[in-house]
Each structure stands twice: as structure tokens, then as C-alpha cells.
Amino acid sequence: MTSDLRRELILSAAKRCFARTGFAGTTTKTIAAAASISEALLFKHFPTKSALYAAILAEACEADPKLATLLGLAPSTETLVVLIRGMVGHFLQMSDAPDEEEAQQLRLMITSQLDDGEFARVLYEKIGDLIGPVFTASLERAVETGDASEVGQRPINLFWFAHHMVLQLVLTRLPPTNCLSYGETAQLERQACEFILRGLGLNETAIAAHLDRDLAPDPAPERSTESA
Amino acid sequence: MTSDLRRELILSAAKRCFARTGFAGTTTKTIAAAASISEALLFKHFPTKSALYAAILAEACEADPKLATLLGLAPSTETLVVLIRGMVGHFLQMSDAPDEEEAQQLRLMITSQLDDGEFARVLYEKIGDLIGPVFTASLERAVETGDASEVGQRPINLFWFAHHMVLQLVLTRLPPTNCLSYGETAQLERQACEFILRGLGLNETAIAAHLDRDLAPDPAPERSTESA
DNA sequence: AGGTCCTAAGTGAGTGATTACTCACGTCGG
DNA sequence: CCGACGTGAGTAATCACTCACTTAGGACCT
Numbered sequence: 008m009t010s011d012l013r014r015e016l017i018l019s020a021a022k023r024c025f026a027r028t029g030f031a032g033t034t035t036k037t038i039a040a041a042a043s044i045s046e047a048l049l050f051k052h053f054p055t056k057s058a059l060y061a062a063i064l065a066e067a068c069e070a071d072p073k074l075a076t077l078l079g080l081a082p083s084t085e086t087l088v089v090l091i092r093g094m095v096g097h098f099l100q101m102s103d104a105p106d107e108e109e110a111q112q113l114r115l116m117i118t119s120q121l122d123d124g125e126f127a128r129v130l131y132e133k134i135g136d137l138i139g140p141v142f143t144a145s146l147e148r149a150v151e152t153g154d155a156s157e158v159g160q161r162p163i164n165l166f167w168f169a170h171h172m173v174l175q176l177v178l179t180r181l182p183p184t185n186c187l188s189y190g191e192t193a194q195l196e197r198q199a200c201e202f203i204l205r206g207l208g209l210n211e212t213a214i215a216a217h218l219d220r221d222l223a224p225d226p227a228p229e230r231s232t233e234s235a
Numbered sequence: 236m237t238s239d240l241r242r243e244l245i246l247s248a249a250k251r252c253f254a255r256t257g258f259a260g261t262t263t264k265t266i267a268a269a270a271s272i273s274e275a276l277l278f279k280h281f282p283t284k285s286a287l288y289a290a291i292l293a294e295a296c297e298a299d300p301k302l303a304t305l306l307g308l309a310p311s312t313e314t315l316v317v318l319i320r321g322m323v324g325h326f327l328q329m330s331d332a333p334d335e336e337e338a339q340q341l342r343l344m345i346t347s348q349l350d351d352g353e354f355a356r357v358l359y360e361k362i363g364d365l366i367g368p369v370f371t372a373s374l375e376r377a378v379e380t381g382d383a384s385e386v387g388q389r390p391i392n393l394f395w396f397a398h399h400m401v402l403q404l405v406l407t408r409l410p411p412t413n414c415l416s417y418g419e420t421a422q423l424e425r426q427a428c429e430f431i432l433r434g435l436g437l438n439e440t441a442i443a444a445h446l447d448r449d450l451a452p453d454p455a456p457e458r459s460t461e462s463a
Numbered sequence: 464a465g466g467t468c469c470t471a472a473g474t475g476a477g478t479g480a481t482t483a484c485t486c487a488c489g490t491c492g493g
Numbered sequence: 494c495c496g497a498c499g500t501g502a503g504t505a506a507t508c509a510c511t512c513a514c515t516t517a518g519g520a521c522c523t
Contacts, residue, residue, distance in 0.1 A: 008498075009498095028259065031256065031260035032258070035482080044499080048498075051497095117345060117406075120345075121257070123411065124407075124413070127414045128415075156439055160418070161417065161418050164426055165426070165430060168427065168430045169400075171399065171401075172400035172403070173399075176399050178349075179352075179399070182350070182353075182356075186348060186355045190392070194389075198393070198396075199396065203434065205433050206431065206434035207433075211384055236473090237472095262508070262509085263508080264507090264508085272473075273473065274509085274510080275474055275510090275512085277510095
């Protein structure tokens with residue numbers, strides 16, 4: 008077993024542990040067990056528990072490759088809708104696999120916000136730098152083409168509003184028994200997209216036109232009562 | 236010192252500690268010090284650390300008196316706007332005093348969502364029971380009067396969308412140095428209200444009519460760059 | 464009023480368990 | 494045979510929690 012590989016295995020195990028029980032709630036013994044090694048070896052790779060935590064946060068700050076494909080799109084209403092749809096879908100899918108990498112990163116981000124917010128700040132800055140320009144340009148383009156009503160100052164705030172909503176939405180669906188029940192996931196996804204796109208200022212016809220292409224159309228109003 | 240008073244003092248001190256560092260990150264010695272008593276006395280009042288935590292969560296589940304005034308309002312577009320405005324204002328004001336009671340309750344709720352979600356579930360249910368009916372009725376009334384576009388199924392989801400957005404918004408403003416900078420708070424409040432009301436389906440004229448009454452009107456688009 | 468309980472408030476100094484972390488010592492490929 | 498991988502058995506500190514003990518104040522009797 009090479010040192011580098013071992014290091015990655017430790018980081019992976021530790022990330023799982025920290026995300027589940029937080030920094031203080033996780034013991035080095037637990038991490039070592041999760042990585043199937045002795046505690047001593049753990050401390051051969053990372054001098055302290057804090058250093059291990061810091062390494063995880065640093066590693067999590069790297070870019071998401073899936074995002075890159077979105078950035079090449081030309082600014083347009085279509086791009087805006089694709090962007091929002093991608094974000095909503097991406098986050099909603101997380102709650103189906105609460106132990107996966109991305110859900111853990113979300114947990115780390117939330118715990119960071121409860122603490123000093125440093126990690127969250129870095130992550131927000133990265134997201135903003137990546138998506139901010141294409142979002143803003145697309146929204147402005149949508150206004151020009153008459154698909155959206157005039158945007159006031161700080162259009163980027165609108166992006167964060169959307170991001171906040173979806174993030175908190177997935178957070179309520181993260182515990183084993185969900186905090187809220189929203190109905191069927193597919194319809195929730197549709198409803199969330201509509202809420203956000205309307206919030207951005209897009210008019211109903213533009214939303215319907217772009218959303219109906221690849222998303223289930225708004226079904227007839229009837230109550231379904233299944234739990235989430 | 237009576238037993239009841241002492242108990243309340245302990246609860247108050249413990250709530251402060253738990254909200255700041257979480258359950259695992261808080262020691263009984265710290266709590267005792269914060270309450271200016273010995274650890275032994277702490278355990279005379281609460282059999283275990285967990286019982287103390289449970290008592291805090293149980294106490295936090297009581298109704299907010301400020302909410303009650305909203306529930307008497309007749310369902311209308313006006314009520315809907317007042318509701319959203321109240322919620323946004325209430326949450327935004329929290330970030331100005333991160334150590335106050337309500338901010339702590341918010342922290343407890345978030346940590347609960349990262350854990351088993353039990354506390355968050357109870358709190359969500361309480362909020363839903365209180366505000367849900369008047370929200371839904373008001374939204375339906377707004378549709379009837381032509382102030383809002385037709386609402387699909389599960390209108391209550393729209394309320395939670397709004398709630399999620401504002402909750403996550405205040406969370407980014409909770410750390411000493413904010414995770415994101417949104418510009419001036421007054422304009423942020425206005426922008427958040429507009430985003431939500433548009434998201435609910437209200438048309439621009441209805442929003443402007445009800446929002447301009449007691450909120451600063453949308454200023455001319457120009458960038459301001461102060462940090463939050 | 465003053466003396467005598469008697470219960471509850473309150474504490475210093477512990478308990479064993481668990482914590483993060485260390486060290487002397489095996490083992491194995493090159 | 495040497496250096497890096499790997500570990501069992503520790504360490505001191507800290508954890509939640511307990512116990513023997515003092516103190517204070519109100520009820521009750523004389």
C-alpha cells in the first residue's frame with residue numbers, strides 16, 4: 008500500500024465520519040476503524056485531528072467537473088432555465104444518497120456556517136465565480152428578449168436566493184426520516200423550478216416553453232398524500 | 236435561589252453553549268461555568284447531559300407570541316404580502332444579533348437536520364400548523380382576485396420554498412464575517428420579498444402595490460459595493 | 464425570641480471511561 | 494539490511510457523572 012493511496016483512503020473515511028457527526032462528535036478511533044487501519048497509522052499521515060479536517064476542507068474546494076459543461080453555453084433564457092434545472096436536479100438527487108460525497112460536502116458547508124463560516128465562504132466564492140457570470144448574462148439576455156421582467160440591482164443575489172432555497176430543501180430531506188414531505192419528487196422538482204424561475208422574473212410563457220421540453224408537465228391539481 | 240429559577244438559568248446558559256458549539260462540542264463543565272454554578276449542581280437539576288439538551292429542545296417548541304397576531308388576519312393578497320414581509324424581516328433581523336434566543340433556535344434546528352432531524356420535524360410541523368392555513372387561504376384568495384397566477388397542487392410547498400430561502404439566507408449571515416455579501420440590508424429585504432412573491436405567482440402590479448406601502452421602493456439600478 | 468431540627472441548595476474532590484496522541488517494536492519489499 | 498509501512502500498548506488530559514460534605518432558611522416547639 009503506497010503512502011498516497013493510504014492517505015486518500017483515510018481522507019475518504021474521515022470525510023464520511025466528519026460529515027455525519029461533525030468535528031467534535033467524531034473520534035480519531037472511529038476514523039481509523041472506518042479506514043480499517045490503526046490509530047497510530049492515522050497519525051503517521053496527519054499530525055493532528057485538526058490537520059486531517061483541514062485537509063478535507065481544502066480538498067473539497069476543487070471544482071466540480073460537471074459544472075464546466077454549463078459554462079460554455081451562450082447567455083440566453085434557455086441557458087438560464089438549464090442552469091436552474093440542473094441545480095435543482097443536482098441537489099434533489101443528493102437526498103437519495105445521503106452518504107455520498109456531495110451530500111457530505113453539503114454537511115461540511117452547513118457545519119462551517121454554524122462555526123466561523125470560513126469553509127462556506129471559500130465554497131460560495133468558487134460557486135459564484137463559476138456560475139455568476141453566465142447566470143447574470145443569461146438573466147440580462149432574458150430581459151432583453153422580453154422573457155423576463157426588468158431586473159433591479161445585484162442580479163447575483165437572485166442566484167443565491169435560488170441556491171439557498173434548494174440547499175435548504177435538500178437539507179430537510181437529508182435525515183433518514185425527512186423533516187417535511189413535499190409529495191412526489193418529480194413534481195417537487197417541477198414546482199421548485201417554477202418557483203425559482205418566476206422569482207427571477209421570467210414570465211409564465213417563457214417558463215412553460217423551456218420547462219416543458221424535458222420535464223413532466225404540471226399535472227392537474229389533485230392532492231397526493233404519500234410521504235417523502 | 237429557588238430551584239425553578241436556577242433551572243431556568245441553567246437552561247438559558249446551556250442553550251447558548253449548545254447553539255454555539257453543538258451537542259458533542261459542549262462540555263458540562265463549560266455549561267456550569269456559563270451558569271456560574273458547579274458541575275455537581277448542574278447534575279442535581281438534570282440527570283444527564285442529554286436530558287438537559289432534550290429539555291432545551293422541548294422548551295424551544297413553544298409558540299412564538301408574535302406569530303399569533305398574523306393568524307387573525309383575513310385571507311387576502313394583502314395578508315399574504317404581510318406574511319412574507321414579516322417572515323423575511325424577522326429572519327433578516329436575526330443576523331444582527333447572532334447570540335439571541337431566536338438565532339440559537341435556528342442553530343439548534345440546523346444541527347438537528349444534520350442529525351436525525353427530530354427537533355426540526357417538530358418545529359416544522361408547528362410552523363406549518365400555525366401559518367399553513369392562512370398562507371394557503373391567502374394564496375387561493377389572491378388567485379381568485381387576479382393578483383396571482385393559478386397555483387398547482389401542494390401550495391404549501393411554496394411556503395416552504397420561501398421559508399427555506401430566507402432561512403439559508405440568514406445562515407450565510409450568521410458567522411462573524413458573512414459568507415456572502417448581498418449589499419445593503421434594506422435593499423436585500425426588498426429583493427428577497429420580490430423574489431418570493433414573484434415565485435408564489437403574484438403579478439408585478441400586485442407586488443408593487445402591496446410592497447411599496449411600507450417598504451423602500453426599488454431604487455434605480457446602480458452597484459453599491461459595501462460588505463455585509 | 465431563641466434554640467433545634469430538617470430539608471433542599473450548593474460544592475470540592477473525586478470516579479472510571481474516553482479522548483487525542485506517542486512510542487517502541489515488528490514486517491516486508493528492494 | 495535498511496527505510497518505510499504498520500501496529501499494540503501505552504500516555505496525560507479531559508470527559509460525564511458521583512459522593513461526602515457544608516451551608517442556609519423556614520417550620521416547629523418551648
